[in-house]
Amino acid sequence: MTQRMNGLRCLVTAAGQGIGRATAQMFAREGATVVATDRDAALVADLGGFGLDVLDDAAVARVVADHGPFDVLFNCAGFVHQNTALTATDAEWDFAFALNVRAMWKCMAAVLPGMIERGRGSIVNMASAASSVKGAPNRFLYGTTKAAVVGMTKAVAADVVARGIRVNCLCPGTVDTPSLGERIAANATASGGLEAARAAFVARQAMGRLATAEEIAALATYLAADESAFVTGQAIVIDGGWTL
Ligand code: NAD
Secondary structure (H helix, E strand, C coil), rough: CCCCCCCCCCECCCCCHHHHHHHHHHHHHCCEEEEEECCCCEEEEEEEEEEECCCCCHHHHHHHHCCCCEEEEEEECCCCCCCCCCCCCCHHHHHHHHHHHHHHHHHHHHHHHHHHHCCEEEEEEEECCCCCCCCCEEHHHHHHHHHHHHHHHHHHHHHHHHHEEEEEEEECCEEECCHHHHHHHHHHHHHHHHHHHHHHHHHHCCCCCCCHHHHHHHHHHHHHCCHHCCCCEEEECCCCCCCC
């Protein structure tokens, strides 16, 4: 099979586990050179990667200066708070916007000059179906910040569309990843046990199962590669029918 990402240099954040890891691996299988980063360096060591906390602006700029220019950015780092407008704290608000929104902006701002100079590039941001697409219970800050990712994606796409650069975002439903396991565990008591908590997440997907990280990686790969050359500014839902 032809490799779809030959010659592309890709920066992946949060490549240590879950969707970021599956995507870094798929990019590499498709012929890309992948710079796999994660806050936890140990998680990306086997991918030849290194530590990068996207909350550290200077570190982000340094990675791009030292390892760029990049053809592709997969802006994957994000955190899921479980809260409502009545339970969220100021600290959670600040953290959610810093990681889920501001850090994505800073990563885009770091790679864009190199993309503009070379007249090409594809940025894939990680949003969620729980965003401007759909409200989900107990996901106040998550839905709020992921909606901001959708808006930010469209705004940046509009600014760079004439320069050969595309910007899209992914809106997954529930994906079977290590952090989902933590959310299931956190809901276990309220749901009547671990199995019941997991079943409640599965039940949200009309297909009756969770997504695999590889299924989301396949969409990220499509958006990163030239086969999606006419697609920009889109928030693409991949949710097993959650929003049917
Ligand atoms: P995960 O939550 O299991 O793992 C997240 C990874 O991000 C970890 O390796 C962690 O070390 C890294 N990380 C955390 N903070 C970081 C930081 N400041 N800088 C760099 N790396 C950092 O992975 P996941 O569930 O695949 O989630 C990845 C992204 O996908 C997130 O943005 C999440 O909101 C989004 N998402 C997940 C789901 C889901 O159901 N799992 C659904 C929709 C969207």
